[in-house]
Amino acid sequence: MQVExxxxxxxxxxxxxxxxxxxxxxxxxxxLMSSPGSGKTTLLCRTLELLKGQTPLAVVEGDQxxxxxxxxxxxxxxxxxxxxxxxVCHLDASMLLGSFELQAPPEGGILFIENVGxxxxxxxxxxxxxxxxxxxxxxxxxxxxxxxxxxxAKADLVLVNKVDLLPHLDFDLERLMGYxxxxxxxxxxxxxxxxxxxxxxxWLAWLGEARSAIA
Amino acid sequence: MHELSxxxxxxxxxxxxxxxxxxGRVTKVFLKIGALAHVDPxxxxxxxxxxxxxxxxxxxxxxxxxGAAKAFCVPCGLTIEVATHADVCPHCGVHQxxxxxxxxxxxxxxxxx
Numbered sequence: 001m002q003v004e005x006x007x008x009x010x011x012x013x014x015x016x017x018x019x020x021x022x023x024x025x026x027x028x029x030x031x032l033m034s035s036p037g038s039g040k041t042t043l044l045c046r047t048l049e050l051l052k053g054q055t056p057l058a059v060v061e062g063d064q065x066x067x068x069x070x071x072x073x074x075x076x077x078x079x080x081x082x083x084x085x086x087x088v089c090h091l092d093a094s095m096l097l098g099s100f101e102l103q104a105p106p107e108g109g110i111l112f113i114e115n116v117g118x119x120x121x122x123x124x125x126x127x128x129x130x131x132x133x134x135x136x137x138x139x140x141x142x143x144x145x146x147x148x149x150x151x152x153a154k155a156d157l158v159l160v161n162k163v164d165l166l167p168h169l170d171f172d173l174e175r176l177m178g179y180x181x182x183x184x185x186x187x188x189x190x191x192x193x194x195x196x197x198x199x200x201x202x203w204l205a206w207l208g209e210a211r212s213a214i215a
Numbered sequence: 216m217h218e219l220s221x222x223x224x225x226x227x228x229x230x231x232x233x234x235x236x237x238x239g240r241v242t243k244v245f246l247k248i249g250a251l252a253h254v255d256p257x258x259x260x261x262x263x264x265x266x267x268x269x270x271x272x273x274x275x276x277x278x279x280x281x282g283a284a285k286a287f288c289v290p291c292g293l294t295i296e297v298a299t300h301a302d303v304c305p306h307c308g309v310h311q312x313x314x315x316x317x318x319x320x321x322x323x324x325x326x327x328x
Contacts, residue, residue: 007320121217149300
């Protein structure tokens with residue numbers, strides 16, 4: 001029998017529900033993705049410290065096990081909900097929908113979704129977010145965009161993290177930029193250091209623009 | 216290994232159609248997987264065998280048809296064929312294209328008995 005049914009149809013339907021839910025409360029949802037160890041959580045904590053008090057904020061943390069990351073987020077004073085995916089290597093739209101029952105999206109603010117640290121699987125699943133942000137740190141290889149093209153091909157923004165370490169490394173920033181342009185010329189690229197604070201103001205400005213686009 | 220989630224979705228699609236038809240078993244599952252779909256066909260078949268165990272789709276044969284990936288080149292205004300995300304347009308040498316076809320992952324047909 002003829003079927004013609006998309007494997008992601010169910011996920012995409014739920015993602016559309018999530019997007020409608022987020023739009024109803026004018027909440028910008030940002031999906032942060034990277035390999036493990038890129039400094040995503042530290043970058044997020046630093047971002048929350050800079051934004052709290054001015055912007056309503058909440059975080060959904062995705063990890064296979066533990067609530068370590070949600071605990072680190074809560075220490076900043078921002079509410080966080082930990083999703084443990086168990087054996088699953090990515091967040092999917094139903095997991096985000098489930099999180100809304102326990103933690104409402106911050107009205108008129110920003111919901112940060114920290115995906116499972118993995119440059120492969122999270123790229124395949126729309127969560128209903130407004131923006132996909134890929135974090136790549138300079139302690140990784142410059143060739144990450146070519147090795148993991150599915151992830152970078154969907155990025156709205158690429159944050160190059162840990163740039164304070166550049167003087168101590170052989171990392172070739174120009175090569176990374178060239179590879180990014182090859183895979184995703186449309187993406188904005190910003191250099192940041194969660195540790196030194198370098199570049200954080202451009203990242204906050206980017207978030208501000210994304211917020212006004214959905215308001 | 217996100218193929219496990221995708222295989223789960225194939226099993227749900229196949230068994231719900233089989234039940235609706237009053238069939239006892241799914242024997243064949245036909246899939247169309249585009250050249251730039253974010254999935255490994257081998258891993259998908261392996262995952263399908265694992266997650267279909269104990270369902271109406273257990274033991275079903277998975278037949279995968281691969282489709283070419285096509286893109287619209289913005290500078291040229293032409294449709295081009297691409298094999299990887301890093302490909303440049305063969306006419307203008309620029310990487311400024313939008314995928315129009317080739318990332319699909321669909322169950323196209325089922326055989327039941």
